[in-house]
Amino acid sequence: MIAEDQPRSDNRVAIDPRRFDVHGLPRASVTHRYTTRDLRARRALSRLGRSILREAGAITTVALPIRTFSHAIGTMRMGAAAADSPVDPDGRFRGIDNLWVADGSVLPTAAGVNPSLTIAANALRIGRRIADTAGRPARCAHAGAESFTTSLARIDSPTEGRSGLSAVPRCT
Numbered sequence: 001m002i003a004e005d006q007p008r009s010d011n012r013v014a015i016d017p018r019r020f021d022v023h024g025l026p027r028a029s030v031t032h033r034y035t036t037r038d039l040r041a042r043r044a045l046s047r048l049g050r051s052i053l054r055e056a057g058a059i060t061t062v063a064l065p066i067r068t069f070s071h072a073i074g075t076m077r078m079g080a081a082a083a084d085s086p087v088d089p090d091g092r093f094r095g096i097d098n099l100w101v102a103d104g105s106v107l108p109t110a111a112g113v114n115p116s117l118t119i120a121a122n123a124l125r126i127g128r129r130i131a132d133t134a135g136r137p138a139r140c141a142h143a144g145a146e147s148f149t150t151s152l153a154r155i156d157s158p159t160e161g162r163s164g165l166s167a168v169p170r171c172t
């Protein structure tokens with residue numbers, strides 16, 4: 001079971017200037033805490049899962065919590081507002097024109113489902129933006145990339161309706 005955790009700005013990866021790796025470079029330090037709402041969602045999901053299994057005839061249920069986070073996402077969040085998003089909706093790092101981010105770090109939340117396909121679709125979409133910027137329009141290689149583009153356009157332009165969507169470059 002996967003619950004969608006809330007974005008929390010205190011959760012972050014930082015450089016620890018006091019600890020060094022074998023190459024003499026400062027180590028990364030990870031700060032991560034669940035919010036009260038995250039823990040509540042986890043308990044609710046667990047209760048629901050158990051009740052479904054009991055309804056299906058299970059005699060007993062066992063929960064094995066995974067004490068790590070596999071979906072480490074959101075450390076470089078993408079968004080419309082510069083105030084809370086270092087990466088713009090095209091994947092470009094704000095303030096450095098030729099720096100693009102195309103991995104899971106741009107997703108604002110880890111979602112309630114496995115993220116890899118969304119990460120890949122978004123990376124294809126950003127790749128197309130990079131190619132467009134370089135004056136070399138890319139062919140759309142994956143239908144998922146197009147549907148992700150459409151969803152993101154809906155989020156970015158909630159009031160623009162279909163005209164907002166038609167502004168999004170289409171696959172050719």
Ligand SMILES: Cc1cc2nc3c(=O)[nH]c(=O)nc-3n(C[C@H](O)[C@H](O)[C@H](O)COP(=O)(O)OP(=O)(O)OC[C@H]3O[C@@H](n4cnc5c(N)ncnc54)[C@H](O)[C@@H]3O)c2cc1C
Nearest residue numbers: 069070071072073102103104105113114115116117118119
């Ligand atoms: C145990 C586990 C199970 C998971 N199961 C699932 C699942 O079932 N389904 C699902 O959708 N997701 C799953 N995930 C999550 C998924 O693997 C990640 O969300 C996804 O791989 C993140 O993609 P990414 O491109 O952001 O980063 P990554 O896949 O981590 O890619 C980063 C790459 O950068 C490379 N790299 C790092 N530093 C450097 C450097 N300095 N120079 C050059 N290269 C560097 C790394 O070697 C790596 O290849 C799981 C994760 C874990 C840990």
